[in-house]
Amino acid sequence: VRRRVRGVLYGALRSAEPLGDRVLGAAVAAARDVEQALVVRDEGRRLLAAAGPQPPDSGRGAAWEQVREAHAALRALAPRIADPALRGELLAACGLLTTPPRAGGVTLAPRELDVLSWVAAGATNAAVAERLGIGPETVKGYLRAAMRKLGARTRGEAVTAARRAGLLP
Known part of the structure; x- marks a missing residue:
């Protein structure tokens, strides 16, 4: 890399065959x-170093991850609360952790948002199903619907798009 050895790539065949051009x-x-x-x-690191010191917590710290996990846990708890007023208050508190959606922005169904918040916390489909008390296939359905609405092809893209839209902390 730029006339400096940075590593060695090793390749091997499991059988004795000649190596061709392909x-x-x-x-x-x-x-x-x-x-x-x-x-x-290297260029990215150089540019970051040239930009100077960054704020101590730019959304990637452990404390912010705890906020995201708390959001997911509160959203999972809300459907189990029988009192509609109390459930509404809890969901309103969850809303304080997100930014208000932009006019004409994407809106997700509450269960899609529940599933996506656990996916954002790193949970597998099976773990999300267990935490929300639904089946793994139902989780997949909600996740697919959320991904379609957000224009995402992967789980990670869906989480990123939801955060950009202000739907997740």
């Missing part, structure tokens, strides 16, 4: 991909 070309392409990733990472 195999060598694929190995060189893989090495170039790694090189480019290292260049991009």
